[in-house]
Amino acid sequence: MSVAILREGDYLIAAILSDLTDKEVVELRGELIAMVGRYRSRGLVIDVSALDVIDSFVARALRSIVLTVRLRGAHTVIAGIQPDVAIALVQFRLNLGPLRAALDLDAARALLDQLTGGEAEDGR
Amino acid sequence: MDREPDQPDPDEEQEREAHDDQEQTSHDADPLLQELVAYLREKRTELRELWARRISAADLLGVMSDEEIFSEATEVFDNYVDALESGSIENLETYARELSERIIPRGVETHEVLGIVLLLRDVLARELFAKYQRDSEHLNRILDAYEPAANRIAVTVGVSFVEERERVINEQQEAIRELSTPVLQIRERLLILPIIGVLDSQRARQLTQQLLGAIRDNRAAVVVIDITGVATIDRTVANHLVQAVEASRLMGASTIVTGLSPEVTQTLVDLDVDLSMMHTVGDLQGGLEEAERLAGYRGAGATDARRVET
Numbered sequence: 001m002s003v004a005i006l007r008e009g010d011y012l013i014a015a016i017l018s019d020l021t022d023k024e025v026v027e028l029r030g031e032l033i034a035m036v037g038r039y040r041s042r043g044l045v046i047d048v049s050a051l052d053v054i055d056s057f058v059a060r061a062l063r064s065i066v067l068t069v070r071l072r073g074a075h076t077v078i079a080g081i082q083p084d085v086a087i088a089l090v091q092f093r094l095n096l097g098p099l100r101a102a103l104d105l106d107a108a109r110a111l112l113d114q115l116t117g118g119e120a121e122d123g124r
Numbered sequence: 125m126d127r128e129p130d131q132p133d134p135d136e137e138q139e140r141e142a143h144d145d146q147e148q149t150s151h152d153a154d155p156l157l158q159e160l161v162a163y164l165r166e167k168r169t170e171l172r173e174l175w176a177r178r179i180s181a182a183d184l185l186g187v188m189s190d191e192e193i194f195s196e197a198t199e200v201f202d203n204y205v206d207a208l209e210s211g212s213i214e215n216l217e218t219y220a221r222e223l224s225e226r227i228i229p230r231g232v233e234t235h236e237v238l239g240i241v242l243l244l245r246d247v248l249a250r251e252l253f254a255k256y257q258r259d260s261e262h263l264n265r266i267l268d269a270y271e272p273a274a275n276r277i278a279v280t281v282g283v284s285f286v287e288e289r290e291r292v293i294n295e296q297q298e299a300i301r302e303l304s305t306p307v308l309q310i311r312e313r314l315l316i317l318p319i320i321g322v323l324d325s326q327r328a329r330q331l332t333q334q335l336l337g338a339i340r341d342n343r344a345a346v347v348v349i350d351i352t353g354v355a356t357i358d359r360t361v362a363n364h365l366v367q368a369v370e371a372s373r374l375m376g377a378s379t380i381v382t383g384l385s386p387e388v389t390q391t392l393v394d395l396d397v398d399l400s401m402m403h404t405v406g407d408l409q410g411g412l413e414e415a416e417r418l419a420g421y422r423g424a425g426a427t428d429a430r431r432v433e434t
Contacts (some may be wrong), residue, residue: 103340
């Protein structure tokens with residue numbers, strides 16, 4: 001599997017390490033949604049900094065992960081979208097409004113802290 | 125290997141062929157060129173002096189001193205004769221490009237470069253006329269060999285010169301384009317991108333790319349795009365702007381657009397561009413204040429305001 005999923009406190013961090021097939025994307029979505037519930041995570045970071053290309057299927061899948069995870073009570077931040085990828089993504093004309101993005105993992109965690117109202121920190 | 129029927133010295137030719145009837149490179153097959161190259165080499169000093177004199181007489185290369193002309197002439201002459209001999213114009217192309225690189229900044233014009241090459245061609249042709257005038261048939265054959273080679277050289281030098289000029293022009297255009305959209309960091313993680321002049325699709329695209337690169341390199345959290353200097357905008361460009369804002373967001377930066385003129389705002393509304401993602405502030409000053417607030421900077425005024433709030 002080319003995705004590393006780590007648990008860190010109330011957050012889950014999924015680092016996509018190489019291009020995924022459509023099937024793997026679907027599997028990843030299922031797994032993340034299940035894990036958010038199992039670990040009662042409040043935030044999810046999907047790190048895509050290793051990806052040079054994100055096609056419209058993956059973009060749609062990311063969007064659907066964000067929306068589903070939100071229904072399960074957690075916020076998602078996509079981290080590390082590369083400049084060329086960002087340009088390609090906006091040209092798909094998908095509604096990427098629900099996607100919150102951050103430059104890297106640090107920024108993503110800061111954004112999650114803000115989105116979850118810092119409760120994650122307080123809970124420890 | 126095809127041999128012309130009117131080859132001179134048939135005995136010698138046959139003998140040579142017998143010795144060495146494997147593949148022959150083209151220049152070996154043309155003893156006439158060999159002959160004239162040898163002759164031109166022999167007269168090298170004289171010919172290039174004559175040529176340099178004619179260059180000065182024709183008022184070409186006015187920006188260069190006589191010594192410079194002579195030393196360039198020597199090199200061009202040698203390269204020219206080499207190219208005649210080998211039939212290969214690659215070295216000459218390289219040389220012509222280098223020469224162009226040296227002389228273009230000094231203001232040498234295209235007609236001068238073509239002029240000197242054609243002068244050399246004429247000087248050499250004259251010399252051949254003078255030598256072979258008694259034997260018109262031989263002269264004709266020599267010219268048959270000389271003219272295509274000489275013309276090809278003239279074309280090569282001309283084309284190399286023009287290509288070099290184009291390369292310089294392209295480089296300058298690239299430089300202007302880059303300078304026209306500076307991405308400036310005015311505080312840590314706060315970028316400002318002033319856009320001045322006409323925005324077209326290509327520039328908008330390039331601008332987006334530069335902006336995203338800068339966001340990554342400076343780890344920017346907030347970007348202020350100021351379009352005070354943009355007088356008009358059309359649908360394509362408006363969409364590019366929206367995409368630039370959206371792409372910046374995907375890289376984790378918030379964008380504030382400032383300085384929309386009355387005309388631009390009206391156009392945007394009339395065109396019904398989706399501006400829901402666009403965070404706009406009236407002027408650059410307001411944009412910067414908003415940006416500092418977003419980026420979490422707290423100047424004296426902001427701190428006071430917070431105290432009042434709490």
